Amino acid sequence: MNIYKRYFRKYRVLFFTATTFVFLESMADLLQPTIMARIIDEGVREKSVETVIGYGLLMLFITFLGAVFATVRNILASKVSQGFGKDLRADLFEKIMNFSESSADRMESGSLITRMTNDTAQAVQFVNGMMRIFFKAPVTGIGSMILAAALSPKLSIILFFVVSLVAVLIYISMKMSYERFAKVQYAIDKLNLVIQEYLLGIRLVKAFGRQNFEEEKFAKSNEDLEKKGIRSQLVIAYFAPVLSLVVSLGIALVLYAGSILFVRQEIEVGKVAAFISYMTQILTSIIMITNIFTTFVRTKASTERIHEIFVAEEDAEGGTKEFSSEAMSVVFENLSFSYPSGSGLYALENLSFCLNAGETLAVIGPTGSGKSTLVWLLLRFYEGKEGRILLDGIDIRDYTVEQVRNAVSVSSQKTMLFSGSIHENIAWSTPEMSPDRVERAARAAQAEDFILSMKEGYESSIYQGAVNLSGGQKQRVSIARALAKESKLLILDDSTSALDAVTDRKVREAIKEFKPRRTTILITQRIGTAMGADKILVLSQGKMEGFGTHGDLMKNSSTYRDLYVSQIGELDKVVI
Known part of the structure; x- marks a missing residue:
């Protein structure tokens, strides 16, 4: 629970004010049975109407104050708990935004959503309940026991026995609940993941006719959640009636013992009635305390899951160096890398090459050769295990992560557009970007024609998942977004794969004109795209198979020649 200390410090004044009113409310509740005893013993028994009215009005006034x-x-309580929830969610979101890529890989998105919603809601409920119920229950319960003991020390023996037995039952209940509720939260994670995967791939599921399979997968996760939910609720189902039975037996014993004491003239009727009222308040407090411990157990499990986010690894901070030139040189020196949660095999091994500022590098190779890994390393999503990357002659680790990512713009094959207008998506890196720059970027990406054909042009809405755009349209908007960013290095990670050859060529030509001095890296599968680059890097199974111009590689790289022949044709053909 230590992670909540900073929030407590922020809201401590309101918190203590609320608990003060809880205490005053409890005092009002505790006074009523004593006043009722006075009404019975001094008013009813003595047949004094004035006494009954006087104490009755006092009782009403105290009830009003309690309300x-x-x-x-x-x-x-509502202000504090909702403010706490808002701050907690904001801090969690900020932390997730700064996750290192290995942390993001380890925690599935479905689990993160559950932690941001269900687990934080559980913590908010706990804070709200702490001020509304959690303080009231102990104060009322302890106060009732003290006042009941003052009324009749002999009857209090029964009371203390019942309370001790109930305390033991609550402890056992809490111990059994914790593990079960933690399993419920992980079952919710799995269910959310199934739903998320289906919604992201709904078209593919329908295209392959796999609805029945997805329904079975959902049903399996749903049933697992049901079973774990039932197991967690069974603890309450078993213990709640037992607790009520113990307290009810205690009240029955008090009635029996009270009647004996009354016959012996050791206690008055009003005091017996007041004692039973205090017993009832204790019963109510015990039920509330049971709920308190149940909520505490659930909150503890949720807190551990929230804590896992807060202690997760963040992006590396880096040094204090700054970029000086308009374009960026890129050098890989004997760099090797394997994914932290992968097989342990190198995704890139002993990679070395040099790209001068303002040049264009095409990276080509078969699937799984490490092309996209090279991009993730340039963005500092991961750190190389051996070797180093130099940007403008300085180790990439000597720049802050923010500086590196501000200096790089990316458009990937797996296009991600956001709900909003087309203008907002293109200007995403700089919300105040001028319309002129947005339109220039769209023209360079060959996107302006289809944008202007839409009803509202650049203000046309993109739906969630960009379902109202074709694959090629999405890629062109993504390329325009990357071009519009004022970056020193442009990376196009197979981002023209959905474009035809003519449009692909036009995009490449327009990119050179848009910002001639910008360093560019093209990740591609197309020889035709690679041939126009200043330098070409050929990768195969994470290793460099060749580096140089098209002419150099045609002479020296068998892998490049094989790709050329498979896509272009015979070696003596001329490509226009």
Whole structure:
């Protein structure tokens, strides 16, 4: 629970004010049985109407005060708990935004959503309940026991025995609940993941006719959640009636013992009635305390899951160096890398090459050769295990992560557009970007024609998942977004794969004109795209198979020649 200390410090004044009103409300509740005893023993027994009316009005006034205290307490509790929830969610989101890629790989998105919603809601409920119920229950319960003991020390023996037995039952219940509720939360994670995967791939599922399979997968996760939910609720189902039975037996024993004491004239009727009222308040407090411990157990499990986010590894900070030139040189020196949660095999091994500022590098190779890994390393999503990357002659680790990513713009094959207008998506890196720059970027990406054909042009809406755009349209908007960013290095990671050859060529020509001095890296599968680059890097199974111009590689790289022949044709053919 230590992670909540900073929030407590922020809201401590309101928190203590709310608990003060809880205390006052409890005092009002505790006074009523004693006043009722006075009404019975001094008013009814003595047949004094004035006494009955006097104490009756006092009882109404105290009840009114208790209602006022309860109202103020509820308002303060809502303000504190909702403010706490807002701050907690904001801090969690900020932390997730700064996750290292290995942390993001380890925690599935479905689990993160559950932690951001269900687990934080559980923590908010706990804080709200702490001010509304959790303080009231112990204060009322302890106060009732003290006042009951003052009324009749002999009857209090029964009371203390019942309370001790209930305390043991609550402890056993809490111990059994914790593990079960933690399993429920992980079952919710799995269910959310199934739903998320289906929604992201809904078209593919329908295209392959796999609805039945997805329904079975959902049903399996849903049934697992049901079973774990039932197991967690069974603890409450078993213990709640037992607790009520123990307290009810205690009340019955008090009635029996009270009647004996009354016959012996050792206690008055009003005091027996007041004692039973206090027993009832204790029963209510015990039920609330049971709920408190149940909520505490659930909150503890949720807190551990929230804590896992807060202690997760963040992006490396880096040094204090700054970029100086308009374009960026890129050098890989004997760099080797394997994914932290992967097989342990190198995705890139002993890679070395040099790209001068303002040049264009095409990276080509078969699937799984490490082309996209090279991009992730340039963005500092991961750190190389051996060797180093130099940007403008300085180790990439000597720049902050923010500086590196501000200096690089990326458009990938797996296009991600956001809900909003086309203008907002293209200007995503700089929301205040001028319309002129947005339109220039769209023209360079060969996207302006289809954008202007839409009803509202650049203000046309993109739906969630960009389902109202074709694959080629999405890629062109993504390329325009990368071009519009004022970056020193442009990376196009197979981002023209959905474009025809003519459009692909036009995009490449327009990119050179858009910002001539910008360093560019093209990740591609197309020889035709690679041939126009200043330098070409050929990768195969994470190793460099060749580096140089098209002419150099045609002479020296068998892998490059094989790709050329498979895509272009015979070696003596001329490509226009």
